[in-house]
Amino acid sequence: MRRVAVIGAGNIGEALLSGLVKSGFDPEKIIATNRSPERSAELRERYGVRTTSDNHEAVQNCDVVFLCVKPAGLLDVIEEVSEGFADSDDTPVLVSMAAGxxxxxxxxxxxxxxxxxxxxxxxxxMLVGKGVLAVAYGRFVEDEQREAVEELLAAAGEVVVVQESQMDAVTAVSGSGPAYFFLVTEAMVDAAVSLGLPRDLAQRLATTTAAGAGAMLDDADNPVDLRAKVSSPAGTTARAIRELEESGLRGAFYRAMEACARRSAELGE
Incomplete structure (x- = not known):
């Protein structure tokens, strides 16, 4: 079984740990790093993985190293952990989980x-095993290594392989996308309260509707057909959709996602 290191076991790193352990991966083959001794102890107790505060130690004898750190610190961490690979014939795959x-x-x-x-x-x-993980490979990654990376990532959700030139657009769709749905749900709750519903009931209705709609999207070919089926001619849904369109909802998403993609590109400069 492969050996895996997770450098920076914050939210994303822990989500990956959780998915791997739940999928049956031997926790003894996983080592995670974190600066906090308390956090490390928590991870050991919760998942049974090995932990250390030493990144260089963590990557020794590993096959795949997941770098779950902030973009600003990523290159320094890569330089640090790769120092021990110079004389090695078995260099692990370094997998960045940082934007930009x-x-x-x-x-x-x-x-x-x-x-x-x-x-x-x-x-x-991916915190609930429903992530989308888009991966782009460097030129030195071999086919067997690609298979290993994708198998490991699949423990946290659906894996899609993309060209790096598509990554900023991917960030705008799936990377930042959950926040768009959270915002729409939040707006629905506030609108329901303005219509006279108690906030707890409004939140229950909006969040459960969002979850159900997501499940339907997962089984459907496209969202257009789903929307058409719920939009009766001259009905309540058709009236609401018209209002959203005339209020510029579609244009707002174009502009928001273009801004997100530009920011992703800026982070990489």
């Missing part, structure tokens, strides 16, 4: 030439 930082930038930060690297854009639903 390009494969080229990571390649330059690696201490040894020709290291296999990959870049992943995750999203927060």
């Amino acid at each position: 930082v390009t494969l080229a930038a990571m390649d330059e930060a690696v201490a040894s030439a020709g290291a296999p690297i990959a870049r992943v854009m995750p999203n927060t639903p």
Whole structure:
């Protein structure tokens, strides 16, 4: 069984740990790093994984290293952990879970030439095993290593392979996308309260509706057909949809997602 290191076991790192352990991966083959001794003890108790505060120690003899750190600190961590690979024939795959930082930038930060690297854009639903994890590979990643990375990522959700040139757009859709749905649900709750419903009831109705709609989308070919089926001619839903369209909802999403993609590109500069 492969050995895995998770560098920076915060929310995303823990989601990956949780998914791996739940999928049957041996926790003794996983080592996680965190700066807080209390947090490390919590992870050991909760998942049975090994922990350390030493990133260099964590990556020794590992096959795949997941870098779950903030974009600003990613290149420093890559430089740190890759120092021990220079004289090794078994360089692990370095998998970044940070937004914006390009494969080229990571390649330059690696201490040894020709290291296999990959870049992943995750999203927060991986915390409940329903994530979307888009992965782009560097040129030195071999087929067997790709299979290993995708198998491991699948423990936290659905894995899609993309070109790196698509990653900023992916960030705008799935990376930041959950927040859009949260905002729409929040707006529905507030609107329901303005119509006279108690807030607790409004929240229950809106959140349960969102969950049900998501489940239907998961089984459908496209959202257009689903919307058409619930929109009776001259009915209540059709009237509401017309109001949303005339209020510029579709244009607002175009602008918001374009702004998100631009910001993702800026983070990589």
